[in-house]
Amino acid sequence: MANPSIFGSLGRNFAYTNDAAGLDAFKKEWLTAAKNQGIEVFSNDFNGTKTNYFDPIAQSNLTLDNNSWQTFGHTNGMGVAAAYAGWYTETSKIRAEINYNPNTGESQKLTYKWTPNKSVTSAFIDLSAFTPLIAEKWGNEVGYLRAFKNGQEVDITGFRMVNETTQSISQASINNSQLGVRFTADDGVGGDFKFRVTGNFDELRFEARPYDSPNGTQPVNQFGFSDSSDFLVQQIKYEGTEDSLQVGFQSINLPQTIDFGADGTARVTVTNQGMTLVNRPVTVNLYISTDETIDRVTPETLVDGQEDLKNDGLLAKVTQNVNLLPGQSTTFDIPYKNLTSVVSPGGYHLIAEVDPLAQSSTNKTVSQYVSAPGTDVVIDWMSTFLNAVQEDPESGDPVGSAPPEGTRAAALLSAAIYDTVNAFEKTHKPYLVDQTAPIGASKEAAVAGAAHYILSLLYPSEVTQINAQLERSLAEASGTALEKTSGANFGRSIAQAVMISPQATALSVADPDLGYTYTPNVGDYVWQVDLPNKYALGAGYGEDAVPFAVPDSDTFAPTFDGVYKSDLYAKDIEEVRLAGGKANTATTTINRTADQTQLVYFWAYDRPDTFRPYGQLIQIAQETAVREGNTIGENARLFLQLSVALADSAITAWDAKYTYNQPRPNDAIAGWTDPVTGQFVAPLTERDGRADTTSDRNWESLLPTPPFPDFISGHSTFGGAFGTVMTNFFGDNYKFTAVSQELIGTTRTFNSFNQAGFEDAISRLYAGVHVREAIEDAVTTGQAVANYVVNNIAQPV
Numbered sequence: 001m002a003n004p005s006i007f008g009s010l011g012r013n014f015a016y017t018n019d020a021a022g023l024d025a026f027k028k029e030w031l032t033a034a035k036n037q038g039i040e041v042f043s044n045d046f047n048g049t050k051t052n053y054f055d056p057i058a059q060s061n062l063t064l065d066n067n068s069w070q071t072f073g074h075t076n077g078m079g080v081a082a083a084y085a086g087w088y089t090e091t092s093k094i095r096a097e098i099n100y101n102p103n104t105g106e107s108q109k110l111t112y113k114w115t116p117n118k119s120v121t122s123a124f125i126d127l128s129a130f131t132p133l134i135a136e137k138w139g140n141e142v143g144y145l146r147a148f149k150n151g152q153e154v155d156i157t158g159f160r161m162v163n164e165t166t167q168s169i170s171q172a173s174i175n176n177s178q179l180g181v182r183f184t185a186d187d188g189v190g191g192d193f194k195f196r197v198t199g200n201f202d203e204l205r206f207e208a209r210p211y212d213s214p215n216g217t218q219p220v221n222q223f224g225f226s227d228s229s230d231f232l233v234q235q236i237k238y239e240g241t242e243d244s245l246q247v248g249f250q251s252i253n254l255p256q257t258i259d260f261g262a263d264g265t266a267r268v269t270v271t272n273q274g275m276t277l278v279n280r281p282v283t284v285n286l287y288i289s290t291d292e293t294i295d296r297v298t299p300e301t302l303v304d305g306q307e308d309l310k311n312d313g314l315l316a317k318v319t320q321n322v323n324l325l326p327g328q329s330t331t332f333d334i335p336y337k338n339l340t341s342v343v344s345p346g347g348y349h350l351i352a353e354v355d356p357l358a359q360s361s362t363n364k365t366v367s368q369y370v371s372a373p374g375t376d377v378v379i380d381w382m383s384t385f386l387n388a389v390q391e392d393p394e395s396g397d398p399v400g401s402a403p404p405e406g407t408r409a410a411a412l413l414s415a416a417i418y419d420t421v422n423a424f425e426k427t428h429k430p431y432l433v434d435q436t437a438p439i440g441a442s443k444e445a446a447v448a449g450a451a452h453y454i455l456s457l458l459y460p461s462e463v464t465q466i467n468a469q470l471e472r473s474l475a476e477a478s479g480t481a482l483e484k485t486s487g488a489n490f491g492r493s494i495a496q497a498v499m500i501s502p503q504a505t506a507l508s509v510a511d512p513d514l515g516y517t518y519t520p521n522v523g524d525y526v527w528q529v530d531l532p533n534k535y536a537l538g539a540g541y542g543e544d545a546v547p548f549a550v551p552d553s554d555t556f557a558p559t560f561d562g563v564y565k566s567d568l569y570a571k572d573i574e575e576v577r578l579a580g581g582k583a584n585t586a587t588t589t590i591n592r593t594a595d596q597t598q599l600v601y602f603w604a605y606d607r608p609d610t611f612r613p614y615g616q617l618i619q620i621a622q623e624t625a626v627r628e629g630n631t632i633g634e635n636a637r638l639f640l641q642l643s644v645a646l647a648d649s650a651i652t653a654w655d656a657k658y659t660y661n662q663p664r665p666n667d668a669i670a671g672w673t674d675p676v677t678g679q680f681v682a683p684l685t686e687r688d689g690r691a692d693t694t695s696d697r698n699w700e701s702l703l704p705t706p707p708f709p710d711f712i713s714g715h716s717t718f719g720g721a722f723g724t725v726m727t728n729f730f731g732d733n734y735k736f737t738a739v740s741q742e743l744i745g746t747t748r749t750f751n752s753f754n755q756a757g758f759e760d761a762i763s764r765l766y767a768g769v770h771v772r773e774a775i776e777d778a779v780t781t782g783q784a785v786a787n788y789v790v791n792n793i794a795q796p797v
């Protein structure tokens with residue numbers, strides 16, 4: 001196939017206003033457009049240090065030889081010696097200067113660098129509108145444009161243009177030289193300067209020379225010496241071609257353990273599908289992801305030269321020189337360290353991408369679905385659930401699978417899986433459905449059929465990945481085609497029975513997190529809906545949902561003691577103010593440690609596009625089950641008990657939240673804004689009459705405050721329930737290391753599941769979103785719920 005043509009542009013044609021607003025628009029638009037097109041725009045100061053062209057910092061002036069005087073810092077211009085590009089604005093002009101040092105013969109540089117797969121053959125450059133005054137009294141300042149391909153300088157030809165398409169009859173103020181294309185920026189033509197360069201390049205570099213002396217000698221005249229070129233590129237339009245490379249997996253050797261940092265390798269093939277030679281360095285990145293796409297935060301965000309990722313992780317980057325004729329291929333061997341932070345072990349994708357950051361329509365990626373060694377069909381489908389939870393917000397769900405909805409979904413899924421497995425094994429008491437499996441039916445296929453039915457109903461927007469997992473599970477299941485069909489149909493019948501149970505039908509299959517009417521209690525100390533959170537998430541959920549194990553949402557209800565103006569209230573609010581704030585204020589100095597700050601983010605999972613707080617705990621349970629070599633039956637029981645404990649903890653917690661309606665810490669410390677009137681409401685600490693509380697209207701919680709009341713903490717009930725179930729299953733004093741989607745690459749090690757559960761809980765205090773009573777009472781509540789669950793469901797026959 002022919003190499004694809006490329007066309008692109010940066011900037012506007014005569015459209016920026018010649019003022020500070022125009023400059024701001026210029027910087028914002030160029031930055032976005034450049035990143036979207038795979039173009040890096042940067043500067044270099046005199047010592048070669050790379051600087052940000054769009055955020056210049058004016059520094060000291062140059063000191064010139066031969067008794068010449070400094071031309072900077074007054075109305076004739078703004079120069080920058082140590083960093084590129086001083087911006088100067090006044091009524092008549094906006095400009096950036098590229099400085100030249102005649103003492104050393106060095107110039108600062110402004111560079112436009114395309115990604116390596118692109119070859120630019122023609123570029124139209126417009127220096128109009130942002131150029132200096134019609135004529136500078138100091139003389140004509142000279143700029144140079146040089147071109148490079150793969151880091152080597154190449155020849156280009158420059159033409160003065162009347163407009164984008166018409167060449168000027170006169171070549172005044174522009175010529176071609178051994179240094180590139182020389183142009184005189186201040187040429188007395190009304191600041192209207194346009195030219196076109198042609199060649200074969202992937203980098204354009206603007207430099208400066210003395211105004212009438214291209215050879216770098218220092219002229220002497222009555223006005224002194226000008227050491228810079230004053231211009232600002234208004235627009236670049238370019239065209240050319242790009243390489244056509246395709247990447248594919250040849251082999252994958254997964255890590256032999258699911259441990260963070262375990263070694264794996266992937267071999268990928270890169271093929272030249274174009275019609276021209278590809279002779280250059282080529283980069284292949286290897287990513288780990290829950291789905292087939294690389295989820296980038298935004299095209300404009302770079303971290304250490306790589307695009308910032310959202311939940312996905314960069315495993316490895318390999319660059320090597322290739323010399324590929326059309327149709328030829330080469331291989332890249334990519335060793336990597338397991339990055340378990342962003343995936344659960346039962347199913348994820350490895351993605352290879354050639355020429356990352358190219359932002360090209362023809363840029364190629366390839367994805368391969370894998371499952372970690374030691375997983376089984378139960379682990380696989382719990383991973384499919386977590387992957388759906390993470391992807392669900394992309395389909396438009398405003399809050400994703402928030403705790404009420406997500407824990408309910410996990411419990412329904414686990415119920416169907418458990419009753420299906422138990423129908424084959426008959427070793428434990430049934431949970432919701434008591435059936436006996438057909439003779440000869442495939443157990444693995446039955447689990448897949450049950451899980452597929454549940455998740456297809458609960459996550460219809462994710463049906464593509466759910467269907468794909470069904471195909472994989474059936475292909476991997478034991479038995480003949482008939483036995484697999486029999487098993488899948490049987491599992492589906494179990495799931496259908498689960499979905500007509502009171503636990504499933506008490507609420508709509510649709511999102512139960514929203515849609516309730518919130519009517520607050522009467523009184524001074526009552527949580528109110530505030531800006532920017534204009535809704536009460538889960539109001540009525542705890543009251544309306546049918547628990548999965550505990551008799552009632554009130555069975556293990558906590559007792560609220562921290563009433564307004566009490567000693568406990570004052571103690572709790574002051575603790576959060578000092579430990580949970582986002583930053584110091586004139587009133588508050590934060591006393592949180594670095595480790596406490598880390599654990600806040602490690603356990604956060606408040607973003608809708610994560611596994612959510614319950615999902616992080618399910619992920620830890622998956623990893624533990626794989627390490628321990630659990631059987632299918634053991635995993636079915638583990639995830640039933642854990643999911644039911646989490647679901648009933650959510651029901652109990654949300655019932656308590658909207659029973660007590662306790663305000664959040666920020667309401668008490670900083671106040672809030674009424675969403676109806678738009679009026680600010682003074683903080684409670686300004687009205688409590690206590691000398692031992694302090695109001696701070698500038699205080700913000702470290703993490704955004706969720707849109708529901710404080711008492712009790714959902715995170716913390718989950719932590720208590722998790723610690724209890726896991727300890728019951730695997731024993732106390734169990735040392736393990738956990739990972740986090742929120743802090744990719746960070747691990748935390750624990751000596752027990754209860755220790756991890758409490759750290760999860762207390763993180764919410766340092767996040768500034770819960771007081772201690774709401775946390776500690778929640779842990780106790782979660783433990784009580786979980787104890788009931790492990791002693792009453794999935795019991796041996």
